[in-house]
Amino acid sequence: MDFEELKRYSALHPKPAGLTLQYGTAGFRSKAQQLEHVMFRMGLLAALRSRAMGATIGVMVTASHNPEEDNGVKLIDPLGEMLHPSWEEYATQLANAEDQELQEIVTEICQKAAVNQRKDASVFIGRDTRPSSKELSQAVIDGISVLGGQYHDYGLVTTPQLHYMVCCQNTQGQYGKPTLEGYYQKLSKAFTELIKKSLSSGEAQRQLKIDCANGIGALKLAEMETYFPKEVQVQVYNDGTKEKLNYLCGADFVKVHQKPPKGLDMKPNESCCSFDGDADRIVYYYKDTAGHFHLIDGDKIATLISIFLKELLAKMGQTLKMAVVQTAYANGSSTRYLEETVKVPVHCVKTGVKHLHHKAQEFDVGIYFEANGHGTVLFSKAAENTIRQLAKEEKDVAKREAAKVLENMIDLINQTVGDAISDMLVIEAILALKGLTLQQWDALYNDFPSRLLKVQVADRQVIDTTDAERRAVTPPGLQEKIDALVKKYKLSRAFVRPSGTEDIVRVYAEADTQENADALAHEVSLAVY
Ligand code: 16G
Ligand code: ZN
Numbered sequence: 001m002d003f004e005e006l007k008r009y010s011a012l013h014p015k016p017a018g019l020t021l022q023y024g025t026a027g028f029r030s031k032a033q034q035l036e037h038v039m040f041r042m043g044l045l046a047a048l049r050s051r052a053m054g055a056t057i058g059v060m061v062t063a064s065h066n067p068e069e070d071n072g073v074k075l076i077d078p079l080g081e082m083l084h085p086s087w088e089e090y091a092t093q094l095a096n097a098e099d100q101e102l103q104e105i106v107t108e109i110c111q112k113a114a115v116n117q118r119k120d121a122s123v124f125i126g127r128d129t130r131p132s133s134k135e136l137s138q139a140v141i142d143g144i145s146v147l148g149g150q151y152h153d154y155g156l157v158t159t160p161q162l163h164y165m166v167c168c169q170n171t172q173g174q175y176g177k178p179t180l181e182g183y184y185q186k187l188s189k190a191f192t193e194l195i196k197k198s199l200s201s202g203e204a205q206r207q208l209k210i211d212c213a214n215g216i217g218a219l220k221l222a223e224m225e226t227y228f229p230k231e232v233q234v235q236v237y238n239d240g241t242k243e244k245l246n247y248l249c250g251a252d253f254v255k256v257h258q259k260p261p262k263g264l265d266m267k268p269n270e271s272c273c274s275f276d277g278d279a280d281r282i283v284y285y286y287k288d289t290a291g292h293f294h295l296i297d298g299d300k301i302a303t304l305i306s307i308f309l310k311e312l313l314a315k316m317g318q319t320l321k322m323a324v325v326q327t328a329y330a331n332g333s334s335t336r337y338l339e340e341t342v343k344v345p346v347h348c349v350k351t352g353v354k355h356l357h358h359k360a361q362e363f364d365v366g367i368y369f370e371a372n373g374h375g376t377v378l379f380s381k382a383a384e385n386t387i388r389q390l391a392k393e394e395k396d397v398a399k400r401e402a403a404k405v406l407e408n409m410i411d412l413i414n415q416t417v418g419d420a421i422s423d424m425l426v427i428e429a430i431l432a433l434k435g436l437t438l439q440q441w442d443a444l445y446n447d448f449p450s451r452l453l454k455v456q457v458a459d460r461q462v463i464d465t466t467d468a469e470r471r472a473v474t475p476p477g478l479q480e481k482i483d484a485l486v487k488k489y490k491l492s493r494a495f496v497r498p499s500g501t502e503d504i505v506r507v508y509a510e511a512d513t514q515e516n517a518d519a520l521a522h523e524v525s526l527a528v529y
Contacts, residue, residue, distance in 0.1 A: 025500035027074025043143020080167030080416025121149030160419030213250025
């Protein structure tokens with residue numbers, strides 16, 4: 001390793017003295033001006049990780065749904081998953097090393113992680129549409145290059161597209177071609193075959209209005225247009241040509257404020273959806289004839305997909321193990337509906353995609369969604385093989401047809417991570433095949449009234465939780481107070497957890513009425529101080 005070069009390059013991306021940041025749930029996130037050194041160092045780390053794994057690693061420059069002035073970076077592991085937790089610590093150390101300590105930290109990581117310096121390093125890079133992203137991704141490239149790594153810069157891509165590329169590259173094309181064209185072709189082929197089936201059952205043309213949060217989703221939908229089957233007409237809003245990224249729009253805005261985004265005019269009963277800034281989340285919604293807004297969030301998306309897949313698996317005549325994975329934020333009504341009506345086991349894990357993904361891998365068919373609209377479906381290798389074989393060879397026509405639909409679903413779903421474009425096509429295909437309107441989908445169950453609050457505290461780390469973040473173990477006495485408050489209300493539950501992305505504590509409450517949910521959340525937030 002050429003430490004003189006490292007020093008020289010690192011001086012081009014100096015660290016503001018004293019600044020410390022942490023590799024959190026979604027990598028590093030901060031104001032864009034504070035991130036240049038972090039980017040350079042994540043280039044270094046990606047090259048080291050690539051050598052350690054003997055595989056291509058991804059680096060995505062994005063701050064997702066956060067304001068345009070922010071930015072962020074996260075690493076993608078060989079199969080398209082989030083960076084392994086054991087390396088998050090290295091990421092934090094490297095980002096926080098003062099300039100003169102950098103060489104020492106790099107050497108230390110190489111030793112601890114047994115990085116073979118002579119191995120090739122290969123890194124895929126992508127970025128969102130933030131004005132700061134181009135320059136920041138250049139700093140990533142500097143980091144990779146100074147360690148002698150090779151890189152491929154995909155430029156502007158959605159986060160899930162980069163996850164997909166990394167997975168394709170490391171599985172020698174088994175998952176698809178690591179190109180945008182390969183991605184569009186794979187998705188559109190599967191989608192077209194599914195839609196064809198629904199059209200033969202008399203479905204009319206489908207229309208959908210999409211709010212792209214003024215982000216990358218708009219560009220990528222435009223690229224995909226030529227691949228799109230004519231049966232589905234999408235209209236893109238908030239394409240980034242007029243307004244700022246994520247400003248009063250996007251999936252996070254719609255979910256948090258429970259209202260339509262700016263810039264999308266909605267007529268009664270029209271189908272609408274919103275992507276977030278890097279297109280890894282999606283929520284649906286519509287306005288009824290009385291003008292009321294109805295949100296269809298990640299919980300309801302998981303429910304729709306579960307019903308559909310469960311029916312197909314039954315038709316195919318195979319007993320594959322299927323489960324849904326949620327977090328504590330999933331509305332209690334969705335959990336109850338899934339368990340009691342759909343009759344599928346539900347598991348609750350800690351917030352953050354990596355926890356959901358990990359749990360979902362335990363099943364033949366693992367469906368995971370966060371209420372905020374991030375989610376996907378994972379098929380085990382064994383399940384996939386069974387399905388593909390039945391689709392080809394099964395003599396019973398009904399069983400074979402069910403297997404074929406499932407096979408197309410496997411190809412349509414981005415199994416590496418939640419993907420707004422892929423999820424949207426999955427949902428549209430299911431609605432078309434089942435002949436369901438958004439209103440009928442929405443009516444599957446009614447959400448329990450809920451409230452989510454942010455509380456500013458001196459040190460959020462004093463709150464430690466257990467049981468998938470549903471119970472507080474510290475500070476002493478807090479959980480007892482929450483229990484007592486929850487008892488005052490009917491059909492209620494509440495929990496607190498320190499945010500993994502902001503310097504705040506989040507309070508969540510559900511109860512029998514909106515007034516009671518609001519009151520309970522308020523009372524719990526007072527107990528947190
Ligand atoms: C990040 C997570 C998201 C989670 C959110 C919670 C990933 C890729 N993203 O955005 O899944 O819902 O953090 O934020 O893991 P919080 O800890 O601030 O509540
Ligand atoms: Zn996102």
